[in-house]
Amino acid sequence: MRDIIVFSGSSNPELTDRICRNLGLPPGKVELKKFANGETSVHFGDSVREKDVFIVQSGAGHVNDLFMQLLIMISACKMASAKKITVVCPLFFYSRQVESQASKRGVPRGAQHRGSKVPDSVPQSPKLPSRANVRDPSPKSVLSQRAVSTHSSLKTLHTNEASIANPTGYRSWIAQSGTLIANLLTSAGANHIITMDLHDAQFQGFFDIPVDNLLSKPLFQHYITNYVPNYKDCVIVSPDAGGAKRAAALADTLCMPFALIHKERRQKVDTAQAQSELMVHSNPSTSSLNSISFATPGFPGRRSPSSASNGHSAADQQYVATTMLVGDVQDKVCVVVDDLADTCNTITRAASLLKDQGAKYVYALITHGIFSGDAMRKLKESQIDKIITTNSVDQAAHVAELDAKEMVILDVSRILSEAIRRINNGESVSMLYDHGW
Amino acid sequence: MSLQKPPNSIKIIAGNSHPRLAEQIAGYLNLQIADIHVIDFTNRESAVLVKESIRDEDVYIIQTGCGGPEKLNDHLMELLFMIHACKAASARKITAVVPNFPYARQDRKDKSRVAISAKLVANLLVTAGCHHVITMDLHASQIQGFFNIPVDNLYAEPEVLKYVKLKLGNRDIIMVSPDAGGAKRVASLSDKLDTPFALIHKERAKANEVSRMVLVGDVEGKVCVLIDDMADTCGTLCKASDLLLERGARSVIAIVTHGIFSGQGLARINQGSLEKIVCTNSMPLSSMAEACGKLEIIDISPTLAEAIRRLHNGESVSYLFNNAV
Numbered sequence A: 001m002r003d004i005i006v007f008s009g010s011s012n013p014e015l016t017d018r019i020c021r022n023l024g025l026p027p028g029k030v031e032l033k034k035f036a037n038g039e040t041s042v043h044f045g046d047s048v049r050e051k052d053v054f055i056v057q058s059g060a061g062h063v064n065d066l067f068m069q070l071l072i073m074i075s076a077c078k079m080a081s082a083k084k085i086t087v088v089c090p091l092f093f094y095s096r097q098v099e100s101q102a103s104k105r106g107v108p109r110g111a112q113h114r115g116s117k118v119p120d121s122v123p124q125s126p127k128l129p130s131r132a133n134v135r136d137p138s139p140k141s142v143l144s145q146r147a148v149s150t151h152s153s154l155k156t157l158h159t160n161e162a163s164i165a166n167p168t169g170y171r172s173w174i175a176q177s178g179t180l181i182a183n184l185l186t187s188a189g190a191n192h193i194i195t196m197d198l199h200d201a202q203f204q205g206f207f208d209i210p211v212d213n214l215l216s217k218p219l220f221q222h223y224i225t226n227y228v229p230n231y232k233d234c235v236i237v238s239p240d241a242g243g244a245k246r247a248a249a250l251a252d253t254l255c256m257p258f259a260l261i262h263k264e265r266r267q268k269v270d271t272a273q274a275q276s277e278l279m280v281h282s283n284p285s286t287s288s289l290n291s292i293s294f295a296t297p298g299f300p301g302r303r304s305p306s307s308a309s310n311g312h313s314a315a316d317q318q319y320v321a322t323t324m325l326v327g328d329v330q331d332k333v334c335v336v337v338d339d340l341a342d343t344c345n346t347i348t349r350a351a352s353l354l355k356d357q358g359a360k361y362v363y364a365l366i367t368h369g370i371f372s373g374d375a376m377r378k379l380k381e382s383q384i385d386k387i388i389t390t391n392s393v394d395q396a397a398h399v400a401e402l403d404a405k406e407m408v409i410l411d412v413s414r415i416l417s418e419a420i421r422r423i424n425n426g427e428s429v430s431m432l433y434d435h436g437w
Numbered sequence B: 001m002s003l004q005k006p007p008n009s010i011k012i013i014a015g016n017s018h019p020r021l022a023e024q025i026a027g028y029l030n031l032q033i034a035d036i037h038v039i040d041f042t043n044r045e046s047a048v049l050v051k052e053s054i055r056d057e058d059v060y061i062i063q064t065g066c067g068g069p070e071k072l073n074d075h076l077m078e079l080l081f082m083i084h085a086c087k088a089a090s091a092r093k094i095t096a097v098v099p100n101f102p103y104a105r106q107d108r109k110d111k112s113r114v115a116i117s118a119k120l121v122a123n124l125l126v127t128a129g130c131h132h133v134i135t136m137d138l139h140a141s142q143i144q145g146f147f148n149i150p151v152d153n154l155y156a157e158p159e160v161l162k163y164v165k166l167k168l169g170n171r172d173i174i175m176v177s178p179d180a181g182g183a184k185r186v187a188s189l190s191d192k193l194d195t196p197f198a199l200i201h202k203e204r205a206k207a208n209e210v211s212r213m214v215l216v217g218d219v220e221g222k223v224c225v226l227i228d229d230m231a232d233t234c235g236t237l238c239k240a241s242d243l244l245l246e247r248g249a250r251s252v253i254a255i256v257t258h259g260i261f262s263g264q265g266l267a268r269i270n271q272g273s274l275e276k277i278v279c280t281n282s283m284p285l286s287s288m289a290e291a292c293g294k295l296e297i298i299d300i301s302p303t304l305a306e307a308i309r310r311l312h313n314g315e316s317v318s319y320l321f322n323n324a325v
Helices: A013-023 A063-079 A131-135 A139-148 A151-162 A178-188 A201-206 A217-227 A241-254 A284-290 A305-309 A345-356 A375-381 A396-401 A413-425 B019-028 B068-088 B117-128 B141-146 B157-168 B180-193 B235-246 B265-271 B287-291 B301-313
Strands: A004-008 A030-034 A040-044 A052-056 A084-089 A192-196 A211-214 A235-238 A258-267 A319-326 A333-341 A361-369 A386-390 A406-410 B010-014 B036-040 B046-050 B058-062 B093-098 B132-136 B151-154 B173-177 B197-206 B209-216 B223-231 B251-259 B276-280 B295-298
Touching: A004 A013, A004 A413, A013 A052, A013 A413, A040 A063, A052 A063, A052 A413, A063 A084, A063 A178, A063 B068, A063 B117, A084 A413, A178 A201, A178 B068, A178 B117, A192 A413, A201 A211, A211 A413, A217 A241, A217 A361, A217 A386, A217 A406, A235 A241, A241 A258, A241 A333, A319 A345, A333 A345, A345 A361, A345 A375, A396 A406, B010 B019, B010 B301, B019 B058, B019 B301, B036 B068, B046 B068, B058 B068, B058 B301, B068 B093, B068 B117, B093 B301, B117 B141, B132 B301, B141 B151, B151 B301, B157 B180, B157 B223, B157 B251, B157 B276, B157 B295, B173 B180, B180 B197, B180 B223, B197 B235, B209 B235, B223 B235, B235 B251, B235 B265
Parallel strands: A004 A052, A052 A084, A084 A192, A192 A211, A235 A258, A235 A333, A333 A361, A361 A386, A386 A406, B010 B058, B058 B093, B093 B132, B132 B151, B173 B197, B173 B223, B223 B251, B251 B276, B276 B295
Antiparallel strands: A030 A040, A258 A319, B036 B046, B197 B209
């Protein structure tokens, strides 16, 4: 290996150690600390002059802090005359763009459910500090207000947004941060990005520098063929339409059957329809004509308007969540495949639906296990029998927490280190997409 | 006939770092704070929720560098997200009002292979889409040169002068600079107040640690006013105060612009020999600071608000360098 040095940010030093072991290199010496006032400081102990520098930092944990640390590390390398700076970001920062407050990127703080066993699918809007709160001199009151914001208060806010808060008719929106993140990395001095299973493939287009999006597919392929008994009889399931392509590709390669869970949010027409929020299409060929109303009490997707609304039923009238399973899973072993699990709403709900549809056993294959908020609790209580994720995010804490259920951690360091080796040598990376490591 | 842009108005956006200051500034300008908020998620990512149109408006984002190890970087990232959101929302001009500029002390390469983080932050702000920066008492005014956009570095000096004249005018005072770097700032003050001036020279072994101090000047029987741009861990101020009392000073008062008070800062002040410490409200105060009996606050929101008003109307800002509002 020539003129190469690998540094680790504080997000996932164990992964860096593994990468370095694979490459036969010692990890670069770097001192990462914070001053008393909270400013991050970085000092490299090894020379980087005219070297090919790789900085490993994963985007889970204290995201903003880690991102600033990454930017400062890049900037320090650039100032220290590094030849080329490559950011190795297995889970990319802010890779999930939110379209609405119905966020896939975790639940707004303080909006976790209490009481209900499995969460419902109605999107939540965050509790914002109201004007009265802002004016309050003590910042504590704002915090406590946020902390106690429950489901019902969120509902109120949702109604307010439509009617009271916006008399001008301005439709509130959430700013997309993808371009910003890309520009910040480039402006700090990054020359190349290596990432893995990017949530939006379009994210690559936000950069003006090369982005290598590695795939975890070979890793999962290897796991399924070797560790799932009679895998040819199992069904690959995509828990939402967004991941269908990814899951279908895996099913095609392994010649396995494929099923899809489709979630729809439709404008609610009347209250009678609310009683049958969840419809299950048992057979794709029968289409919606034969759809059966699903009414098992306590079923995750199902939520009667009276119990959840707490007197704010107006907000409840807005949307119906319809979940459909397309495909047959009766007496089958299901392998749910997704790129990212954060709050775990999607996969836990998918698992319950599959079990209700007669699935025998449910595996969940997730590339990036962020598991924020009360995700671990949801996983513990869920119908998932086995969780398989990778060490793209440090999983030590999660494994320790998940006692009853089995959790398997696959190692992505070999894919990453091979990519690093190939990029350093100027070889093609594309064989990693098919064969993996 | 030339087409003139229609007149636009000021929009004040409050970040999560110091909503109270934003309220005060908006109050001074007789404006409502715009309905644009930063929300954070359980996975610790942030996003900006825009609930009000700011198309073609002059946007001023109030966010100061504060929060300690837990929140400082969050606040900086929030600022970048807000700037970017305003850009996406087609604001005409985006101004970041950052009274305490974060990473201002990492402004040079004091050893090899460290980052000039102040320069990085400047680049990040410009990359995000910022058109103008208003800050106050930059640790080193050279940081203005890190930007390729206009930076207005306001001074707390007029407000400090006003405070000294009103509250300490009848006492036999001497202005003291706790380090050589602040000598110019203190000399300017003592010239305007016509008071004597002393200087403490310190030798640093490590960052945030002071090893040895030497006093230059006579403070015998006088009330010493220590002037500095920030009070962080307060090690310097407390040691300086001890030294001054040792040399016969009657009492010691400290006036600083940015009261950061991180780590053991406040505990040191409480136990130390300082009679009182005066700081501006450029930083939000913790409940602990509010409870500190030795702390007094100078309100600088009028200065910031006036700067915003002048900037919007295209008037000169330099009046504020010499006059309190």
